[in-house]
Amino acid sequence: MEPLDTLLAAHRAYLLGWDIGATGGPDLVTYRSGVPHASLNGVLRVSGRAPRDALAEARERLDGVPRLWWAGPDSDAGTADTLVTLGAVPLGEMPIMAVEIDRAAPAPIPAGLRIAETAELDEFVGAYSRVSGIRPEGVAATVEREKAFAGDGTVVRLAGRLDDGRVVGTAVAWLSHGLLTLFFVGTQPEHRRRGIGAAMTRAALDLAAEHGVRTAALTASAAGEPVYRRLGFRTVGTFRLLSF
Structure with missing residues (x-):
């Protein structure tokens, strides 16, 4: 770890x-x-x-x-x-949660779901904005910042699509400092409780392992924490969030 x-x-x-x-x-x-x-x-x-x-x-x-x-x-x-x-x-x-990737639990991909890297930012950002609470009037600015992203690492954006092409799951895999950090893992509300979030997380872990990365980390929402625990993530620290 x-x-x-x-x-x-x-x-x-x-x-x-x-x-x-x-x-x-x-x-x-x-x-x-x-x-x-x-x-x-x-x-x-x-x-x-x-x-x-x-x-x-x-x-x-x-x-x-x-x-x-x-x-x-x-x-x-x-x-x-x-x-x-x-x-x-x-x-x-x-x-703040972390797991050694080779010890993480498997997660089956739900029937009818395909997970792959995407460069279609309008669609991808629109999907994670809905889950993350970014208001519709802020989506265009979010797309522009995604296009201009300039972090010290590599971003891989994973989209989970149904057979009809709709994006129902998202995950941003951030490869930096020798590890994977996950952001914007989410499932569209009408498609929850099908294992999509776990499958998106597991896909990011598999991608990181292919790059030789051994550790994955994330910050967990209350809704996401049980999913990550089932995959083997454990709490290693805590952020206290404040508004000012």
């Missing part, structure tokens, strides 16, 4: 690939995509900075867009609690 610091660095690297703003130094790492969706703008790390000053600078850099503060194991201890005393709003916790 890769060290937690490596998992966190890969997570930062992906979100920084969306950035069109000032990322700052390692003491206050921010990313700003300009997409009107909180998870695509925010603070990734604060270290060795007075919380009040860090909060003021983050607000200045990210003014005008919805944003998140990811208070994780790579930030100063007590960051989340201190930010709350300064007016940040706690949104909940998100587990």
Whole structure:
């Protein structure tokens, strides 16, 4: 298993690939995509900075867009609690999960589903936006940022299609820092509880293994966590998410 610091660095690297703003130094790492969706703008790390000053600078850099503060194991201890005393709003916790790919459980591909890499961004982004809560008016901006993505690694976008061509499942496989990090794993609401999410995740694991990658990681939503646990993922850390 890769060290937690490596998992966190890969997570930062992906979100920084969306950035069109000032990322700052390692003491206050921010990313700003300009997409009107909180998870695509925010603070990734604060270290060795007075919380009040860090909060003021983050607000200045990210003014005008919805944003998140990811208070994780790579930030100063007590960051989340201190930010709350300064007016940040706690949104909940998100587990950081990982698995050694060769120990992950299998997941059958549901009948009628084909999973393959896609370059059709309009369709792909439209599908994951619906699941992720990106509003329709933000989809075009999300497509443009996907086209311009410039992260330190390789992105593979996997689409799960039915026989009629409709995209019902998505997964972004991010190959960076010697591991796989998963983003935008989702299933269209009307097709859930068929094993599509597990199949999309397993397809990404298989792809990573073909590239010699041994470890996979992700941050799990409440709905996704049970699926990942069944595949063998285990919690290795936690992000506390805040709005500010």
